[in-house]
Amino acid sequence: MSLLARSAAPLRQVAVRARAAPVRSMHGEYKHIPFNYDKKGIFGLKVASYLIFGFSIPFGAAWYQLSKSSGSS
Secondary structure (H helix, E strand, O other): OOHHHHHHHHHHHHHHHHHOOOOOOOOOOOOOOOOOOOOHHHHHHHHHHHHHHHHHHHHHHHHHHHHHHHHOO
8 A cells, every 4th residue: 555545544534524513512502602693783883893993093003103203394
């Protein structure tokens, strides 16, 4: 048996295990997200505001630095 054939056998076993059904818990509904998203409109508004605020921070910092340097000369 060649080295290549021997190394491919464990990969096939991993692939078979990956296709198996995941283990389910018997403790009721499992929510793995640490926040509530039942009201999709409010949730979308919160996510959008978070992303817009996070994206605008570098631009605000750049504006502040540029206005600070132009005022001193």
